[in-house]
Amino acid sequence: MTLASRIPSRLRLGLCSLLLLTAPAFAAPIPVTATFSILGDLVKQVGGEQVEIHSLVGPDGDAHVYQPSPQDVRTLSQSKLLVSNGLHFEGWLDRLAQASGFKGAQVVASQGIQARAMADDDEEEHDGHGHDADEHHHHDGMDPHAWNDPENVIVYVNNIAQGLSRLDPEHADQYQANADAYVRQIQTLDGEYRPRFAALSAQQRRAITSHDAFGYLAQAYDLSLLAPQGINTEAEASAADVAKLIRQIRQEKIKALFVENISDPRLLEQIARETGVQPGGRLFSDALSAADGQAPDTLSLLRHNLDTLLKAMEQQ
Ligand SMILES: [Zn+2]
Structure with a gap:
């Protein structure tokens, strides 16, 4: 016979509620769901050991065409915080949140950034197909890829710090300190690459990417990036x-x-063959790499992309 079973059940109940009352609000890590890997990393940078993160769309995953699984429904239902990009990036999120009965706090990481409007021809050709436009494809003419501009990542990180602090005020100072330290790293990176991009000629500033995911980056460093998709x-x-x-x-x-x-690299490879231009490397547009890859966290993703773009541009 165990000790617990010898304690009268009414007393046991009483002990349990006493434990619940005296435990700090978040003694265990706070379960947080992030919609994709880049956000998951930013939450980790700010939340540290206070958070346990689950990213719905993982490394090398494409959030544009993602389909949530039953496991995602369960994960979100057990989360206290949901961090999303916003700007209509996660078209599948409302339905998932509804299915999971999620009642926790939410952070829209891009809140407060200057949203970039899509070019008119983009919207016509890629977003709605004119007459047969349906809600699923509609993006309200906004470009969701704001995280590819380091300055916007600063906004993301501060929004995440505020969201975590509201949820867990006890660790607010720590969240803000983590965010501030991370922001300094982003600023150092930006300061390193900005003058090198500024030194490029108009001819050197042009490049082709696979899909139009680097509009904010192009705007930040005054580049002209074209994409077939x-x-x-x-x-x-x-x-x-x-x-x-x-x-x-x-x-x-x-x-x-x-x-x-x-x-899928095939379209770009076809363009490379037909133009005789060799691909200048791989960019990480909407997701981190796996842990042993070239962009396992957001800072290395930004550095890798800036570096890869710059090196190829300097050579043309
Ligand atoms: Zn994208």
Whole structure:
């Protein structure tokens, strides 16, 4: 006979509630769900050991075309905080939140950034297909890839710190200190690359990426990036778009061309073959790499992308 079973049941109940009352609000790590790997990493940078993160779309995953699993429904239902990108990136999130009965706190990491509008032709060609536009494809003309500009990552990190602090005020100072330290690393990185991009000529500033995921980065460093696929990987590039891009690459003698970790490389490889331009490396657009890859966290992702773009651009 165990000790517990010898204690009268009424007393046992009493002991249990006493334990619940005296335990700190979040003695165990706070269960947090992030919609994709980059956000998951940012929450980890800010939350440290106080959080236990689950990223719905994992390394090298494509959040544009993601389909939540029954396991995701369970994970979210057990979370205290949901961190999403916003800007209509996670078209599947509302339905998932509803299915899981999620009642926790939410942080929209991009809140407060200057949203970038999609070019008109992008919207027409890639986002709605004119007359047969449906809600699923609609992005309200906004580009969701704000995390690819280091300055926006600073906004993301501060939003996450505020969200965690509201939920767990006891550790608010620690969250803000972690965020501040991380922001300094981002600023150092930006300060390192900004002058090198500034030194490029107009010709060198051009490059081709697989889908249009680097608009904010291009805006930040004054680059001209073209992509056969639009903002959303769900829409296929039309043969006419690809032919137009190939003509442009030849005419403008663009030599910097990149594949992506989340997209099928075949289209870019086809363009490379037809133009004779060698791909200048792989960019990590919408997801981290696996832990043993080139971009296992957001800081190394930003560094890798800036470095890869710059090296290829300097050579053209
Ligand atoms: Zn994307």
